[in-house]
Amino acid sequence: MVQFTEEKLQKIREIVAHYPEGKQKSALLPVLHIAQEEFGRWLSADTMDYVATLLQLEPVEVYEVATFYSMYNLKPIGRYMFEVCQTGPCMLRGSDSIIEYIKNKLSINVGETTPDGLFSLKVVECLGACGYAPMMQLGKHYREYLTPEKVDSIIEECRQNAAQNN
Amino acid sequence: MGRKLLLEKAAVEGIRSYEVYRREGGYLSVEKALKNMTPDQVTDEVKKSGLRGRGGAGFPTGLKWSFIAKPEGIPRHLVCNADESEPGTFKDRYLMEFLPHLLIEGLIVSSYALGSNTTYVYIRGEYAWILEILEQAIAEAKNNGWLGKNILGSGFDCEIYMHRGAGAYICGEETALIESLEGKRGNPRIKPPFPAVKGAWDRPTVVNNVETLAAIVPIINMGAEEYAKIGVGKSTGTKLISACGNINKPGVYEIDMTISVEEFIYGEEYCGGIPGGKRLKACIPGGSSVPILPANLLLKTAKGETRIMNYESLSDGGFAKGSMMGSGGFIVFDEDQCVVRHTLTLARFYHHESCGQCSPCREGTGWMEKILKNIEYGKGKHSDIDLLWDIQRKIEGNTICPLGDAAAWPVAAAIRHFRDEFEWHVNNPVECQQHNYGLAHYADALEPA
Ligand SMILES: Cc1cc2nc3c(=O)[nH]c(=O)nc-3n(C[C@H](O)[C@H](O)[C@H](O)COP(=O)(O)O)c2cc1C
Numbered sequence A: 001m002v003q004f005t006e007e008k009l010q011k012i013r014e015i016v017a018h019y020p021e022g023k024q025k026s027a028l029l030p031v032l033h034i035a036q037e038e039f040g041r042w043l044s045a046d047t048m049d050y051v052a053t054l055l056q057l058e059p060v061e062v063y064e065v066a067t068f069y070s071m072y073n074l075k076p077i078g079r080y081m082f083e084v085c086q087t088g089p090c091m092l093r094g095s096d097s098i099i100e101y102i103k104n105k106l107s108i109n110v111g112e113t114t115p116d117g118l119f120s121l122k123v124v125e126c127l128g129a130c131g132y133a134p135m136m137q138l139g140k141h142y143r144e145y146l147t148p149e150k151v152d153s154i155i156e157e158c159r160q161n162a163a164q165n166n
Numbered sequence B: 001m002g003r004k005l006l007l008e009k010a011a012v013e014g015i016r017s018y019e020v021y022r023r024e025g026g027y028l029s030v031e032k033a034l035k036n037m038t039p040d041q042v043t044d045e046v047k048k049s050g051l052r053g054r055g056g057a058g059f060p061t062g063l064k065w066s067f068i069a070k071p072e073g074i075p076r077h078l079v080c081n082a083d084e085s086e087p088g089t090f091k092d093r094y095l096m097e098f099l100p101h102l103l104i105e106g107l108i109v110s111s112y113a114l115g116s117n118t119t120y121v122y123i124r125g126e127y128a129w130i131l132e133i134l135e136q137a138i139a140e141a142k143n144n145g146w147l148g149k150n151i152l153g154s155g156f157d158c159e160i161y162m163h164r165g166a167g168a169y170i171c172g173e174e175t176a177l178i179e180s181l182e183g184k185r186g187n188p189r190i191k192p193p194f195p196a197v198k199g200a201w202d203r204p205t206v207v208n209n210v211e212t213l214a215a216i217v218p219i220i221n222m223g224a225e226e227y228a229k230i231g232v233g234k235s236t237g238t239k240l241i242s243a244c245g246n247i248n249k250p251g252v253y254e255i256d257m258t259i260s261v262e263e264f265i266y267g268e269e270y271c272g273g274i275p276g277g278k279r280l281k282a283c284i285p286g287g288s289s290v291p292i293l294p295a296n297l298l299l300k301t302a303k304g305e306t307r308i309m310n311y312e313s314l315s316d317g318g319f320a321k322g323s324m325m326g327s328g329g330f331i332v333f334d335e336d337q338c339v340v341r342h343t344l345t346l347a348r349f350y351h352h353e354s355c356g357q358c359s360p361c362r363e364g365t366g367w368m369e370k371i372l373k374n375i376e377y378g379k380g381k382h383s384d385i386d387l388l389w390d391i392q393r394k395i396e397g398n399t400i401c402p403l404g405d406a407a408a409w410p411v412a413a414a415i416r417h418f419r420d421e422f423e424w425h426v427n428n429p430v431e432c433q434q435h436n437y438g439l440a441h442y443a444d445a446l447e448p449a
């Protein structure tokens, strides 16, 4: 069973209060983001059921939303997920070869996770950073103007970060 | 050097903070509007300014505001569209990241005009750090009395809340955005009823783009008449252009809509030309949904006039020989780029982003992606090109929301202007996979200015 801390519950009450009385369903997207951050970077059926209870919704109302939006992970993912943009403007500036480079470097395909659970690779559509291409999202931030050297140093940075925070 | 109204202060050290922003003349438009003007006077001023929506469609903002229904006792809402997901477009992000208070200021004045006591900013989920910047700016504005109850003693109450999306291009469409704000899947609604009558929670709602709402600040500060003097014809004021692709200086530029396309691409003040001295092949001037133009039609219109970076000039020639200003996402192709490959990425994008409600869009985008993939990877037939043309025509105009059209237009324009390149792929199935391909559509390289 999953359970939010009192601090998170307070935050959720604040968010619900932003919407009209009785329209607490409006808080669903923001609350799912919080749930995903809190409970292992993905939304399990347990997590979704818990959110449904919290917002007084039918579980199916939560499932249909969670499956619609691409930022909700419905399966476990690696600790660091590289979300590389592959849309036209990034393609014009070499995103295809960056994706190939990452695949080779980590020996995984798109949609896979390294056996040590550290890295996942996902391709995504335009993230609104086309002028700073090629680019990827890593956690909350964007990594822009990617080159093979820059990818190497990002991987190294993640490894060190993981070693320090174990 | 064009006049800057939005980004004028972007380079001021610390402008993101309230103190610096205020010291530089921030929030004066709120004082002016709330103390000296009625809400209707603000709307009239916006009408007179000629401001057109900066989200893509270019609909006159003041007129849109005047449509909002005012049933007794029912709250109204302003919702700021910060979903920014149209490939090639990243101007709203720039504005919010560097000048968060400019948006907040515009939101307060606009909320006053519309009578919105609770205003929402719907921001795409991936812009997580920008959400934090805006939340901080909202808190600062509130601490300094620009939000909350009875602002400046005017009797007007206003709160602004952030609402984070979760990855769906379709939520930029205003009725899908409203569904998403209500905590549902982003399925566009059938119109009518229009949001101005029945929007969020069935209340009258106006949805406006980030840049549109920021532009309210200079309009109120300088007055509509002065604002309307900038630019030409129905393209008044300034426009943010996000430039990307094969140029030396990608980034966000504020232009006054009188400069030529050529100057924008080659001028040192703007894109700074094409890397490696390569020639210009084509450009998508207004975000991925608008038609691609080959170099010869881009720099000059079909009539042989210099093409200018404004609404009228960019659309001159209609879809056959022109394009659109759209969202201002300016994508440049050098001579080595493959139009087929680029169009494939866009077809994949729209297929991925279709909400699936209408079969022409859901099925058609999938078919287009599949056929384009075959052509790009050397498995295409000549009949595929006609089939592709046929499918895009059957999508256009037959769907609930304009995403269907947005998916059809890029494919149509690519075939219209670059059919020989599609044929070359079919005729040369091996070579077309080995290198990008540029047929002689390019303009000769210009000498650096
Ligand atoms: C598929 C689709 C996606 C859209 N995405 C956006 C967007 O990301 N941002 C935006 O401001 N408008 C977007 N629009 C336009 C909005 O529906 C709406 O017209 C706009 O927000 C109105 O604001 P404006 O009048 O200030 O331009 C989109 C429209 C469609 C059909």
Ligand code: SF4
Residues within 6 Å of the ligand: B170, B187, B188, B353, B354, B355, B356, B357, B358, B359, B361, B362, B399, B400, B401, B402, B403, B404
């Ligand atoms: S046109 Fe496409 S995105 Fe729009 S409602 Fe229909 S299926 Fe959904």
Ligand code: FES
Residues within 6 Å of the ligand: A085, A086, A087, A088, A089, A090, A091, A125, A126, A127, A128, A129, A130, A133, A135, B087, B088, B089
């Ligand atoms: S195309 Fe990659 S960020 Fe826009």
